[in-house]
Amino acid sequence: MQRTGDELKKIVFSAVSLAAAAFLLVFSGEVRTAVSDAVSDCLEIIIPSLFAFSALSIYLQKSGLYKIALKPFTLLLSKILRLDEDICGIFLLSNIGGYPVGASLISALTVEGKLDKSGAERLMCCCFGSGPSFIIGMVGKIVFNSTLAGTIIFASCFLSSLVIAAKVGAGGKITLQKTALKYDLSAGCFINSVSAAARAMFSVCTMVVIFSVISAALRIIGVNSLLERVFGDSAVFSAVLEVTRIKEIPSGAYAVPICAALLSFGGVCVALQITDIVKGRFPLGKFMLSRIPAAALSAAFSAILSFFIPNISEETLAGNASAQVFSENAVLSVCLLAMSALLLLGEKRRV
Numbered sequence: 001m002q003r004t005g006d007e008l009k010k011i012v013f014s015a016v017s018l019a020a021a022a023f024l025l026v027f028s029g030e031v032r033t034a035v036s037d038a039v040s041d042c043l044e045i046i047i048p049s050l051f052a053f054s055a056l057s058i059y060l061q062k063s064g065l066y067k068i069a070l071k072p073f074t075l076l077l078s079k080i081l082r083l084d085e086d087i088c089g090i091f092l093l094s095n096i097g098g099y100p101v102g103a104s105l106i107s108a109l110t111v112e113g114k115l116d117k118s119g120a121e122r123l124m125c126c127c128f129g130s131g132p133s134f135i136i137g138m139v140g141k142i143v144f145n146s147t148l149a150g151t152i153i154f155a156s157c158f159l160s161s162l163v164i165a166a167k168v169g170a171g172g173k174i175t176l177q178k179t180a181l182k183y184d185l186s187a188g189c190f191i192n193s194v195s196a197a198a199r200a201m202f203s204v205c206t207m208v209v210i211f212s213v214i215s216a217a218l219r220i221i222g223v224n225s226l227l228e229r230v231f232g233d234s235a236v237f238s239a240v241l242e243v244t245r246i247k248e249i250p251s252g253a254y255a256v257p258i259c260a261a262l263l264s265f266g267g268v269c270v271a272l273q274i275t276d277i278v279k280g281r282f283p284l285g286k287f288m289l290s291r292i293p294a295a296a297l298s299a300a301f302s303a304i305l306s307f308f309i310p311n312i313s314e315e316t317l318a319g320n321a322s323a324q325v326f327s328e329n330a331v332l333s334v335c336l337l338a339m340s341a342l343l344l345l346g347e348k349r350r351v
Contacts, residue, residue: 023217030216038212041244042205045142049134050098051201057097059193061105064183066093081162082169084176087123094127095161098134099270100200102127103277109176110281119174120282124274125290126165129157130243130263139259143247149256152309156260156301160294203273211242211269236262243267260302261295 024031060066066089067074077088090109094102106123109115115123132154140150168174215238218224227234238245239262246262249255266274271288278284 020217023220027216027220030220031213034212034216035209038209039205041212042208045138045244045247046134046205046208047201049137050131050204051197053096053131053133054098054101054200055194055197057093057101058104058196059190061090061093062193062196063185063189065185077165081165083165083174086176087174090123091127091161091165095129095158096131098131098200099128099266100204100273100277101131102129103274104196104200107278107281114177116175117282119176121284121286122168122171122174124278124282124284124287126161126168128266128274128287128294129161130266135263138244139246139263143249143259144255148309152302152305153256153260153263153298156298156305157264159301160264160297163297164290164294200277203276207269207273208242208244215241215245240265240267242269256306257299257303261299264298265291265295 060069067086070089070092071085073092074085074088077083077091078085081088081091083091090102090105093105102124106115106120106127110117110120135154135157136147136150138150139153140147144150218241224234224237227237233250235245235248235250236258238248243262243266246259249259249262271291274287275284
């Protein structure tokens with residue numbers, strides 16, 4: 001008797017689950033190390049570089065203050081991109097707040113009925129970026145030991161998003177339903193914004209941890225060794241799976257364009273986070289496809305900028321093994337505890 005596709009899928013997933021369980025039992029020591037390393041990355045890199053910017057971006061949007069704070073930029077961008085000023089504000093917040101911000105803001109607009117599915121799908125193509133805090137603070141200082149290198153990479157990623165935003169604007173008008181102009185400067189708005197950022201960080205960090213375990217499994221079964229024999233290096237593959245592994249990219253002449261491309265691409269882990277945030281409210285097909293030209297544009301822009309800025313040299317980029325930043329910093333533990341408290345507060349408010 002022929003099995004249906006759904007039955008075969010169940011069998012395959014069951015087999016994979018059993019294999020994963022066996023791996024976790026047999027290689028428990030390696031799994032503990034992978035989880036420990038990932039938690040350290042979350043404490044030392046991801047939370048310090050993304051949390052504050054995410055909270056600020058969400059607060060500016062929820063309070064309505066972004067209409068004032070970003071007015072000089074949105075006015076200019078609306079003329080260049082042929083997009084509504086409010087949409088340009090979302091674009092800016094998404095590209096400075098970190099990967100989850102754009103998806104969170106656009107998803108909220110669709111839930112509120114202010115943006116239709118088609119417009120949301122198109123906007124996701126350009127409202128996506130890791131933000132200056134992460135790129136300059138982590139990639140620049142930790143990977144390259146150079147703030148200038150981080151600045152070039154961020155500028156390249158932003159220019160890439162700008163080009164795609166221009167394409168989105170040229171593809172037809174996106175309608176954002178107007179509401180009465182009012183600002184919410186209450187303490188509740190601030191708390192809700194920080195709670196939303198905490199929930200986003202919680203999702204990001206848990207995904208980083210599980211992908212660290214997946215990367216360890218691939219390394220143990222020999223995938224990394226195969227890639228090193230074929231391509232000479234497996235670091236790019238690791239970063240494609242989970243973008244914080246970009247810290248393993250070796251320094252060299254093409255390191256800056258490679259990092260810029262990887263950051264614009266986002267990686268499999270980030271794509272899954274975006275899928276979870278959107279929760280099927282609008283399609284993500286165009287967004288997924290847009291990551292390929294975005295990565296190519298970022299690499300091209302960074303190569304051009306690096307060429308015209310002589311301070312970027314192999315000597316400057318040496319020492320990407322820098323890294324025990326923020327190590328054993330008590331402030332980070334306090335930050336994590338505060339995030340957990342705010343997460344619980346947010347859940348309690350929704351009950």
